[in-house]
Amino acid sequence: MKSGSLAIHGGQPVRTKPFPEWPIFDETEEKLLLEVFRSGKWGGTGRIKLPAFEQQFANLHGAKHAVSVANGTVAITLALQAAGIQPGDEVIMPSYTFIATATATLLLGAIPVFVDVEEETLLLNPELVEEAITPKTKGIVAVHIAGAPANMTRLREIADKHGLVLMEDAAQAVGASWEGRGVGTLGDVATFSLQSSKNINAGEGGVILTNSDRIADMAWSLSNCGRIKNGAWYQHEHVGWNFRMTEFQAAIGLGQLSRLGQQNETRERNAARLSELLSVIPGIVTVKRDPRITTHAYHLYMFKLDPALAARIEKSDFMEKLTAEGVHANPGYIPLHLNEAILNDSAKRSGTRQTYSCPVTERMCTREVIWLHQNLLLGTEADVDDIARAIAKVADSYA
Numbered sequence: 001m002k003s004g005s006l007a008i009h010g011g012q013p014v015r016t017k018p019f020p021e022w023p024i025f026d027e028t029e030e031k032l033l034l035e036v037f038r039s040g041k042w043g044g045t046g047r048i049k050l051p052a053f054e055q056q057f058a059n060l061h062g063a064k065h066a067v068s069v070a071n072g073t074v075a076i077t078l079a080l081q082a083a084g085i086q087p088g089d090e091v092i093m094p095s096y097t098f099i100a101t102a103t104a105t106l107l108l109g110a111i112p113v114f115v116d117v118e119e120e121t122l123l124l125n126p127e128l129v130e131e132a133i134t135p136k137t138k139g140i141v142a143v144h145i146a147g148a149p150a151n152m153t154r155l156r157e158i159a160d161k162h163g164l165v166l167m168e169d170a171a172q173a174v175g176a177s178w179e180g181r182g183v184g185t186l187g188d189v190a191t192f193s194l195q196s197s198k199n200i201n202a203g204e205g206g207v208i209l210t211n212s213d214r215i216a217d218m219a220w221s222l223s224n225c226g227r228i229k230n231g232a233w234y235q236h237e238h239v240g241w242n243f244r245m246t247e248f249q250a251a252i253g254l255g256q257l258s259r260l261g262q263q264n265e266t267r268e269r270n271a272a273r274l275s276e277l278l279s280v281i282p283g284i285v286t287v288k289r290d291p292r293i294t295t296h297a298y299h300l301y302m303f304k305l306d307p308a309l310a311a312r313i314e315k316s317d318f319m320e321k322l323t324a325e326g327v328h329a330n331p332g333y334i335p336l337h338l339n340e341a342i343l344n345d346s347a348k349r350s351g352t353r354q355t356y357s358c359p360v361t362e363r364m365c366t367r368e369v370i371w372l373h374q375n376l377l378l379g380t381e382a383d384v385d386d387i388a389r390a391i392a393k394v395a396d397s398y399a
């Protein structure tokens, strides 16, 4: 049944009006794009809008350096390499993340090692990270899934104790903060994505943030054909590549950044209201927000079916009904630690085929977690009330 048609149980759908559409843009982006177009300096060496974009992106998170790159995937590959990860090194990451966290690691020739997430937060479980450390482990990637910073306090302790690189995959967490400090400054290096679905949408694009001069210089060099800053054009001191972002993307990104503060406030306010409304619906569980999260970027709003309900119904059935009520939901990821392509590629590089036990990720993916996209949180209080009523109506259909 398609969205907008009759609700499966109960005639009239709760919601017939559309939610705010993504992307949001206006003359701001148009004007900035025209400036780039008319300058004739369109590429990533143009330096028309890129310096301002990088500066604003760094300032927003309180980071010393920002290096713009082609997308979030190469941002991860280059950040890991710039921070010292080498082919064959093991890098620990959550099993509950977008596939690029793992494939970007494999692009470098390093081996992703999967660790389960915390049931309450769906974020990397630091205690399991510590158990997974081997002599080959060289790095940890904390993924701020849905826009919620992972437990960076504990992960920093573990990384320091074992002498590991700590990276943040902050693709979904633009503008988020942990204990008042911006994501991108909590690990040694962090990466962001400007892909179309993300909260700053430049079509495609990526950013690397770091406070380390050394990592920033190396990330810049690796994405600029191995050149060095202030070096000659044909002076290549490293093996690097052209992974530059274009001026057009910087122009759109600047326009998008101008709205981020207000959008993040709206998402935070609406998410708080939604969590309050969902917390009293039988069969529904909200995802715990760690009190140390000062700003949550809410790239996704995730909620869960409670284990008893999840055990007797199919998640797909719940989502089909919710969509029929006019609220489009997404089932989310398929567990990465079970992905054959990743396991095979990792085995080829490491010489041993790894098997993983990540029962929380498996149960969350297949039975419990449901996502709403961030644009559903950019509307009014009445929109949020409709979302909650639709979820309550569907949950009640199983009572």
Ligand SMILES: *Cc1c(COP(=O)(O)O)cnc(C)c1O
Binding pocket: 071, 072, 073, 074, 097, 098, 100, 101, 143, 169, 171, 172, 192, 193, 194, 195, 204, 205, 206
């Ligand atoms: C989107 C995303 C990426 C990859 O970014 P691209 O710009 O699409 O390459 C990596 N990690 C996470 C968690 C993401 O959500």
